[in-house]
Amino acid sequence: MKKVTIQDVAHKAGVSKSTVSQYLNQRFEYMGVETKEKIEIAIKELNYQPNILARSLKQKKTLTVGIIVANILHHYSTQVCRAIEDFFQGHNYHVIICNADDNPEKERKYIEMLRAKQVDGLIIVPTGENRELYKRLVAENYPLVFMDRKVEGININNVILNNRLAVHAAVFHFVEHGHKKIAMITRTPKVSVREERIKGYFEALEHHFLGNDVEFLRTTELENIQHEFARLMELKSPPTALLVGNDLVLMEVLKGVKKGRVAIPKQLSILTFDEVNFAELYDPPISTIAQPAYEMGTKAAELLLDQINGKQMEESRDYLFEGILHIRESIASLK
Missing domain, CATH: 1.10.260.40 (lambda repressor-like DNA-binding domains)
Structure with missing residues (x-):
């Protein structure tokens, strides 16, 4: 035919x-x-x-963008990807989603693969370990936006949560309910988002004159979270409240809660970063700090499209979003 x-x-x-x-x-x-x-x-x-190929050659665009997330299993990552895909679908762009597993080598290969496919721009949740590659992209004026994490010395737009403010709000809520022994458990602070939350944690403790007990901060990889949680609860004077680093850490903590038969919230109050679907269904329902992930993803997409279209950009900066506390029955009052 x-x-x-x-x-x-x-x-x-x-x-x-x-x-x-x-x-x-x-x-x-x-x-x-x-x-x-x-x-x-x-x-x-x-x-x-x-003929998409012919149109791409004429417009000097492939009408395709790439997203590289740290871990697609995060509820936050799936929401962000959905927002970016929705936005670009509305502008007749295709989206390629890659999962780096927080592995710098995988991240590097995905960046190179997407560049080889001539995608018009990238949105990355960076590992932070490919600094020279990031710098090269910036030097080439390649359309690029970072999400969730900053990398020092890389001058681009960052779409991030105000993590320190969110931690301050969480600690304040615990204090309001009479808690003085407040612990935090999170993954090893290899990236800016975890570093900022830890800084916020110690700042908030100091602000409320709660001391600086390093025993109450536990940082490790996911496979060791249950072990560290058990050690935390075995302390001579264990915490009465626990701030959890993210949704994947929460899953391991809740396994530890079950194994150790820890009573929530009678024995331990819990508040976690990231709103998850099961938070309201858990018994008791889990309190969360929700990130406005869809709005953040949409903002990152808008910034990237402006760069692709050659819009004159202001000085690169951080676009900060505020966390939203959803308080449920996992926090008990000691007053």
Whole structure:
């Protein structure tokens, strides 16, 4: 069968090739409703498939962007990816999602692969370990946005949570309920988001004159979280409240709660970063610090598209979002 061309669509719709081209590129400023309808009907009846490769060469764009997340299992990551995909779908872009597993080598390979595919830009939750590669992308003015984490010395737009403020709010809530022995458990602080939360934790303890007991801070990898939680609860004077670093850490903590038969909230009050689907279904329902992940993903997508379109950007900066406390029955009052 003969391949249907843009000329065939123009002939059937009774318009010029340039008018069909304007329709395909969504330039509707001077196009009447009747003309749009004629072209749409012609495309459907002829089953016309635009030559995406040819259009990409003409526009010098592939209309594709890449996302590299640290761990796709995070509820936060899936929400962010959904927001970015929704935004770019609305602008006729395709999205390729890659999962780096917090592995710098995987991250490097994904960046190189996506560049080889000539994606128009990248949104990355960085491992922080590929500094020279990040610097090269910035030097080339390649459209790039970081999410969730900052990398010192890399001058680009960062879309992040105000982590220190969120931790201060969490500790304040514990203190309001009479807690003085407040612990925190999180993954090893290899990236900025964990470092900021730990700083916020010690700042908040100092602000409320609660001392600086390093025994109450536990940092380790996921496979050791249950062990560290058990050690925390075996202290001579164990904590009465626990701030959990993220949703994956929470899963391990709750396994430790079950194994150790720790009574929540009678024995230990819990508040965790990241809103998760089961938080309200757990018994008792878990208090959370929700990140506005969808809004953050949308903002990152907007910033990236502006760069792709060559919009004159202001000085690169941090776009800070505030966490939202969802207080449920996992926090007991000691007053």
